[in-house]
Amino acid sequence: MKKVSIIILILIGATTILAQNNKVNLNQLVGSSWVIKVSPKCATQGWEFTNSKLTTFIEGASGKSQLSSDFYLSSYKDSYFKTNEVGKAKEGRYIIVNSKVRRGNSLKEEVELNVYEIISFTNTSMVIRTSNGTTLTFEIKK
Numbered sequence: 142m143k144k145v146s147i148i149i150l151i152l153i154g155a156t157t158i159l160a161q162n163n164k165v166n167l168n169q170l171v172g173s174s175w176v177i178k179v180s181p182k183c184a185t186q187g188w189e190f191t192n193s194k195l196t197t198f199i200e201g202a203s204g205k206s207q208l209s210s211d212f213y214l215s216s217y218k219d220s221y222f223k224t225n226e227v228g229k230a231k232e233g234r235y236i237i238v239n240s241k242v243r244r245g246n247s248l249k250e251e252v253e254l255n256v257y258e259i260i261s262f263t264n265t266s267m268v269i270r271t272s273n274g275t276t277l278t279f280e281i282k283k
Contacts, residue, residue: 163234165262167192167214174198174282175267187279193228195238212238222254234259236269 167190176187184201190212198207213226214233222239236257241250260268260276267279 163259163262164216164232165214165234165259165267166232167230169262169264175279176282178278178280185282187282195236208241210238210240212236218256218258220254 170190171192172190174187174189176185179186184199186199187197189196189198189207193211193213194209195212196207196209198205200206211222211224211227213223213228213230215223215226215230215235215237216233218235219237222237224239226237236259238255238257240253240255242253243250256272258270260270262268265281269277269279271277
């Protein structure tokens with residue numbers, strides 16, 4: 142029984158350490174342009190962060206288009222947007238975004254929840270998983 146208790150404690154400790162390693166601090170995101178790695182023939186697409194806004198951009202021959210949305214970092218895969226966390230949550234494993242979207246040719250903006258899981262992170266690259274399971278790799282724009 143004593144061996145089982147020790148093994149369980151070791152497993153809990155290892156799980157906690159692994160979970161903490163996936164957390165990203167807000168300061169690591171802010172101040173850089175994070176560009177999605179795609180074919181060089183494609184327009185440049187990416188994200189830019191402030192303490193409270195995630196700006197999605199696409200940059201091509203005809204210029205740059207961008208759209209900003211409120212976001213926060215979370216340790217959990219939130220199922221609804223917690224407005225009170227915007228600008229306050231300083232680290233987490235998930236990027237929770239209150240995204241503004243336009244459907245078709247409509248000029249009306251709608252809001253939807255997007256949750257992105259940070260799979261890996263270094264000072265120069267980030268891999269995320271979207272809510273539909275797609276994996277995206279970002280690099281800091283040079």
